Amino acid sequence: MELGEFARALEVGELTPLQWSELLSSDFHRRQWNLLHRLHADEVLRNMFPSLTHGSVRLRVDALDATSRQVLVHELSGERYEVINAEVPGADWDGVSTGDLIAYLRDSLEPEGWRFLWRADEIQAAKAAVRGDWWDDFTSAKQPLMVVRGSHSPVVPPRHAEEMIRRRPGTIEGKA
Structure with missing residues (x-):
């Protein structure tokens, strides 16, 4: 992403959609396309800021706050993933199946897990x-x-x- 694109996207509040678009269309990230498309298809996860780190997808709640809730997702095979809470020093990778991946990530990115905003x-x-x-x-x-x-x-x-x-x-x- 060019600096001018970044500045315009930031100004109009479209930084996260632009980043998704860049990652999903770049041949450089072709090896992660399956995982990126799976994550982007979810209406909650597509609002998380994505980046790629050492072959893993990082999802962060706030694009401009490196300390915001975030997880790393690594595709092991077409049916298995590893997920780690990037905020916890020394945390272990958790094995997650394809069927559980989206719910697991949603839960991990919520401050207290999924819940109504009232009790x-x-x-x-x-x-x-x-x-x-x-x-x-x-x-x-x-x-x-x-x-x-x-x-x-x-x-x-x-x-x-x-x-x-x-x-x-x-x-x-x-x-x-």
């Missing part, structure tokens, strides 16, 4: 803290409303969601 018990505690009769406020609002819940939601129990829909005409029910 159901915290939501329930917040709801308990504001218990009361809020139906007048709820039913008087004029904005359109869609109640979305999973079939086993610990956040909005089915009975409560049904009551919300019943009390406010025009409310749409969405199921996750």
Whole structure:
């Protein structure tokens, strides 16, 4: 990548896509194309900044922060990979199968592994803290409303969601 390209991509926030494009189109990196294409096909991993180091693909959460979460992936064969957490000094390479690779990498690049950005018990505690009769406020609002819940939601129990829909005409029910 030329310095001018780098500067323009950095300015418009397109550094990571440009780097992927460079790696995926360069004959110099042909030996890693299979792995690069596999990683780039994932909607989460394609947002990680890729680079090549000693035949391994390095994925970094922040392109400009060398201390951000990062992993190295090395292809052993078409069905086996080695992955190492590049942040941990003296860490061992983990053997990972093709079927587990994407989930393993996603989990490794999350600060606490994969999780919702909220916890159901915290939501329930917040709801308990504001218990009361809020139906007048709820039913008087004029904005359109869609109640979305999973079939086993610990956040909005089915009975409560049904009551919300019943009390406010025009409310749409969405199921996750």
